[in-house]
Amino acid sequence: MPDPDPLLLSPVLDQYKLAGRTSLLPALHAVQSLYGYIPEFAAESIARQLKVPLAEVYGVVTFYSHFRTQSAATRSIQVCKDPACRLDGGIKIPDGIQVEDVPCMGLCDMAPAAAVDGISADWTIDLGLSKRLPLSGRMHKSHIGGDVSILTRNCGKGQVTTLLDYRASGGYTGLENALRLTPPELIAQVKASGLVGRGGAAFPTGVKWESAAAASDSTRYVICNADESEPGTFKDRILLEDDPHHMIEGLIIAGYAIGAQKGYVYIRVEYSEAYQVILHALDEARQAGILGKNILTSGFSFDIEVRQGAGAYVCGEETALFESIEGKRGLPRIKPPFPTTAGLFGKPTVINNVETLCNIPEILREGAQAYSARGTQKSTGTKLFCLSGDVVRPGLYELPFGASLRHLIEDLAGGMANQRGFGAALVGGAAGGFATAAELDTRLSFEDMRSAGIPLGAGVVMVFDETRDLRLILLRLAQFFAEESCGKCFPCQLGTQRQVEILHRVVDGQIDKEDPTRLSEIAQTMTDASICGLGQSAAMAIQSANKRWPQIFTARQDGR
C-alpha cells in the first residue's frame, strides 16, 4: 500500500468548505474514496476547512461503521450476516478473499447477499472475478408481485424508469394537480386520504404536514428518509432503483405543502446504485423544469440534495438522521421538540419514508376518495411487503391493506420452500414480532396486526420453516441491536449488550435459571426508558418469541 498523497486532498475538499459542518459526512466520503480510509492528516485538514473541532471529527469518523481510520489491507467482500441471508449458513467464500460481515443490505429477497466495492451482488456472481458492475447491467432483478400494481407499477422491469417513461405512466400529474391547490387544500387532501407513514410508526402524514406548515419559522425542510436498514426490508431500495421519480414527485409535493425551500434525500451508503439513480433522476427533473426555480411555472421554487449515510441503522431514526445531515454523530435527540417545530438545523421539518412519499402522487392523481377506497377503514391504500426466507418466491408484494398473511405467503409467494412446513414469520423486522401458524389468517392492516400483538412495522415478512432454530435468529437480532445502538442512553447501550450475552448462553445451552427473568427485566427497561425507537423495540422480537415459545429460553439444546 503506497502512503496516501496529501497533495490530492485540497482539490477534493475545496467544494465542502463553504457549507461548513454539514459537509462533514460528504467530505469524509470523498476522502475515503480517495485514500480508501480516513488518514489522520486528512481528518485534520477536514476539521480546519469545515471549522469542526478535531475531536468531534474523530467522534464522527468512529461513529459510522462505513468509515475506516486505517487502510484496509486488501479488498474485501461484504457479506450479509442477518437472518434471511444466513438461513443456510450464508455464502461459501473461496479462501484468500477477505470477508467483512455486514448488517442487512436490503437484498433479503436474493439471499444470501454480498457486495463488492460497495456494489451489491448476489451469490451467483463468480466471487473470484468480483469486478465492478456497470449500473445498466445489474445482475439482480427483484421479483415484484401482489394483487395490485400502483406504487410498483414501474418496478421490476430490470431497468430504471426514465422521466419520459414515468410521465407516460401518469407521473407528475399529481404534482401538477398539487400545484393548482393552495397548500392548506393540499394538506386537506392528504389528511382525507387517511395516509399514514410507512416507515413503521404509522403516523398520519397529513397531520405531520399540517403541523410543520403551521410552524412560525419560514425556513423549512422536507426529507425523504431512504435510510432503509431494518433487517428484512428492501422495498425502498426497489422503489428508488427502479422508479426514482415517484419518490421525487412525492417529496416536491411535500415541500410545496409545507412551504419548504429545500429537500433532502438521506440514503444509506449501501444503496450506492440507488444513490446514482436518484442523482441522475434529479438532473432529469431539473432539466425538465420540475425541480429548481419556479417549478412548472407555478412560482414555487424547490431543490433536493442527496446525502449518503455511513453505516448506522440508528440514522433511520428521524432526529438521528438530522444530526447526521448536520455533520454529527447520529444520536437521536430528545423529543419534544418534535421535528415539525425544530428539526433539521433547528427548523420545522417534515420527514417521510420513501414508500410514504410514493403514495403522495397517487393521492393527488386520483383524489383522496379514490385512494382511500382501497384498503380497510383505518388502513387506507396499498402496502408493500418484503417477503424473504423460506418461501418459494421471495420478493416485493403490493397489496391493499386487509389481505391475510396466509394469502401473501401461500397464494402470492408460492408457499413454503423445500416442501417444509411453516414454522414462524417474523413480521415488522428486527424490531418486530413473530406470527405462528395460528396467526396466518390475521388481516394485514395496522389495526388487525396491533390487536394480534404483532407490529406491521415497515412491512417485513421473514418466513422460517419448521426446521429452523429460532434461537440463532434471536441471537443475531440481539447482536444487530447491540451493534447498532448509538450508545447515548443507558438502557439501550447496556441492555442490548446484556441481551446478547444472555442469548449466547441460550444458544450455547448454558442457560442460567434466572436468565429468562433477566431478559424480561432488560426488555421492560429498554422498552420503557430508552430514548428512541431503537432501544424501545430492541427486545420486541425476543419477547415475542418468549411469549410464544418460552421453552426455548429454558430448554437445554433440544426443541423449541
Next chain:
Amino acid sequence: MQEMIELTIDDEVVSVPAGTTIYHAAMEMGVVIPTLCFHEYCSANALCRVCVVEVEGSRVLVPACVAKVSAGMVVHTDTPRVRSARKTILEMLAASVDVSDSADVLRLMQDYNARSDRFPASIRRESDLIDDNPMYVRDYSKCILCWRCVQVCAQDAQYTFAINFTGRGYETHIGTFYDRSLTETTCVFCGQCVAVCPTGALKPRREWLLEEKDHAHTR
C-alpha cells in the same frame, strides 16, 4: 409575569413557571428524583434514565431532567415500574464498569437494592489507566458515559473541544483525536472535566498518587 403551570406530582398539586422540568418542579415540593448523569450546571441530555418517572397518558417512562411540565400533568416519581427501571439500569451499569469509586452510583445502588452481580459473566468495558500529562489521569474503566466531561470541554464551559466520543454503542468511550495524548490536543488542563466527573474516571494526578501510596501501605 411568567405563566404558571399546575400539575400533580405524587398526588400533590404544585404550581411552577412554564418551562420548568419535572425534576425541578418535584424539587420545589421537596421530592428529590434520583439522577446520575444530570448535573445542575451542565446541559441535561437524559442519558442515564435513572430520573425516569411515570406520567399518566405516556406510553413510556419520561426522563424528569429534561421533560417540561405541562398543565394538568399527573406524575408519579416512585412507582414499582419506575423503581424497576432504575434498579435494572444500575445493575446493568455495575456489570459494565468499575463503579467502586463512584459515591453517586453506590448510593443509588443501595437506595434501589441493586445488586452488582445481577448480570454475571458480563463483558466489561475495561481499559488501561492513561497517565499522559502532569495534571490528571484518566481511567475509563470507571467511565459511565455521563457526557459531562465532553460537555464542559465544549459549550458548557470551556470551548476547548479536546475530547469527544469514540466509537458507538456499548463500545463508546471518551477519547481524543486519533487517540493522541492529551498534551498533543487542544486541552488547556482546566480540569473542568475532572470537577464534574462523578465516578473517579478522571482524577487529579496528585490525588491518584496519594491513593496509590495508600494502597501500597495497605498491601
Next chain:
Amino acid sequence: MLTPDKITSTVCPFCGVGCTLELHIKDNTIYRVTSPHGSPVNHGNLCVKGRFGYDFLYSPRRVTKPLIRKEKQLPGKRTAAASLNEWREASWDEALDLVADRLTEIYQKSGSDAMGMFSCAKATNEENYLMQKIYRALFRTNNVDHCTRLCHAGSVVALQMAVGSSAMSNPAADVQFNDVFIVTGSNTTETHPIISLQMKAAIEKNGAKLIVVDPRRIEMVNYATLFLQQKPGTDVPLFSAMAHVILKEKLYNRQFIDERTEGFDEFAASMEKFTPEYAESISGVDRQLIIQAARMYAGAKNAAIYWALGIPEHTHGVENAMSLIHLAFLTGQIGRTGTGLNPLRGQNNVQGASDSGAMPWHYPGYQVVDNEENAARWEGIWNVEAGGLNRKRGLTNTEIVGAIGPGGILSMYIMGENPVMSEPNANHTRHQFEQLEFYAAQDLFINETHQYADVFLPAAGWAEKDGTFTNTDRLVQRVRRAVDAPGSARPDWMILADVAQRIEARLKRPQSSGWNYSHPGEIIEEMGRGVPDYAGIRYQRLESGGLAVPVPTVDHPGTPVLFEKSFPRGRGMFHPLEYKPPAELPDDEYSFTLTTGRVLEHWHGGTLSSASSLDDLYNQALMELHPQDAARLGFTDGEIARVSSRRGSIEIRVKVVERTSPGVVFIPFFFARAAANILTNDAIDPRAKIPEYKVCAVKVEKPGSSTEDGRLPAYRQRGRY
C-alpha cells in the same frame, strides 16, 4: 477514593479574576481543588493554574527556615546565590534582628531616601497595608511600590485623570449583558481564562459581537466579528480614528456628553487629524475595518471595553488608555450594566495592593501623599507625630531600581516580587541589585532576585494564612488558612508585624504606631478607618461571600457597577491626544519588533508557576515567529534562535506560527533561561512611569555555536500552541 479531612473555601492565588477555590485536604495536604458552581465570579470553572497550580506549596525548592548568607555581601560586590550551600539556616530571632538592625542602621545613617521596598500584588490586602505602613510610619519614606507599576499604571493614571477612579467600572461577569465588546491588548484566554469563558459564552449563547484589536492573532479572534491586527504601539491613532468616525458620522451620545463630561470641544478638535486613512498608514489596519468597528461599538445598545497590559505597557500608556476612555465617553457606554471601561488586572491582588497604598504617590485609598489633609489623617491613625509623615512623592519600581547606589537607595526589602524577571532591561536590574548595602527578601522561594539578598525570611503560602484579596472587579474576598505552613514558615503579616516592632524599638520612637495584631481582620479594620471604600469591610461579613468595594459602611451591600450617576471627579474629562511612536522602533540592524506577554501556564515572574507542575506542562518560553520570517531566516519549529536588542541577548527556541504579523516576534516573559526582559526597553511613560514592555527593536539570527543547546529543555509539540 480519598475522603477529605476537610474542605476549605478560599480564593485563587493566581490571576486577578478571583475564582473561589475549595481545597480538599487530607493529612494536611491539598490533593484536589474544586469550585462551587454557584461561585459568583467563576461559576465553578477554573483554569489550569487554579485547579492544579497549587502544588508549588510542595515544591522541594520551597524554603521553610530563615536563611542568612554565609558570606558577607558588600555593595558593588554583591553576588547571586542560587545554591542553598551559600546560605545558612538561622533562627527567626536572629534573622529578624539582622533585618531590623541593618535597615535601622541604614535609615539612621542615610535617611529616608536610602530606603526602598517592593510590596507584593500576590500578598493580601492586610500584608500590603502593613508593608507600606512600616516604610511610611517608621522609615518616613514613600519609596513604596509594587508590580502594578509594571502592568496597569498607565490605565490607572488615565482613569484617575478622566474619571477620578482606577478600577474596572463593571464586574467581568457583566460581559453576558454586552451586545458588543472590544478586547484589546488582552490575550484573555491565557491571562484571564475564566473571563474568556464568559466572553465566549456571551458570543456563542447570547449573540454578542466581539471586536479584537491586537498585534497577535490571539485565540479570541476565532470568536470575533472584527479583528483589527495592528502594529504594536499604534493604539492612539487606531482608537482615535474610531473616535473620528464616531464624531464625523454623528454616532455619539450628545446627551451623555453634555450631562456627564467636559472638555469635549477641544478633544473633538484634536481628533480631526485621526482620519481612518491616517490610522491605517500607522497601524496597518484596513481603514474599512476601523470604520466598521466604530459603527459597531457606537451603535450597540450595551458595549464595553476590556483591556489588559497591551494598552498601558508603553511609553504612551496613559494616552493609549485615554483613547479607550474617550470611546466610552463619546457613546455613553459607561455607568450601566453591560457597559464600561474594564482594565483586567493581572495579579490576584494587584487591585487590593493598590487600594492598600503600596504605591509611592498614594496613601491607602488613593489619597495623594503631597496633601496635608491626607497626611494628617494617616498621622492620626498611625499615631505619628504631626508633620512626621513624608509629604514627598516616592519613587516608582523602575525608578527605585534605577536609584540604587551611593547617594540613592541603599537598602531593599522585597516581599514576593521578582524584579530581575519582571523589570525591563534585566542586565541593568541585576547590576543595580549588586550595588545594595542590604537586601531582605521575604518569599516562598529564592527567586532570581532574592539570590542577591542577605537574609531570606520564609513566608507561608496563600493556603497557609488568613487575609483578603481584592479581585479585578473590586470584590474583596476571604483567603483562608487551609493547611499548616511547612517548617517554620510564617504568614507575611506576622513577619511584618514582628519586624516592625523590632525596628520601632531600635528607633526608640516615643509612641508606637501599633503593631500588635492578633488577627489580620484587625488590620483591614484599621485600614478602613482611613479608607472610606473599605470602611464597611468586616471579616464576618465576608463569610458568606465577597463584597465589591466601595463598601462605605458596615451595612452597605457593596458597589458592583461604578459611575451610574456621576464620576468620582464629577464630570468625565476628555483629553486631547497626539500620537507618539514607541521609544524604540525597528531599524536596519534591529529589524524586528519584539512584543512580550504571558502564557496560560505561567504567571507573574514565574516564581510560583515554575515551582509547580505547571512547569511540566510548559517548560520553556517559545518565541513566536511568523512563517514568512521563519522561511526567510531558515528557522523551523523548535530551533534555537539568538535574539538581541541594544540591551542584551538571549537564546530561545522558535515556534513558527501565524500569530504575529511578519516582522513582529513575541516572547513570554516568565522563563529565566531565556528572559524576555533582558531585551526589553526600560524607557518609561513620563506620567505613569510604566516601562515599554510591549515594543522594542530586536534582531533574530541563527546562534552560530549555541551556548544554550542542550541546556534549554527539549522541544515538545503541544496541541495548544
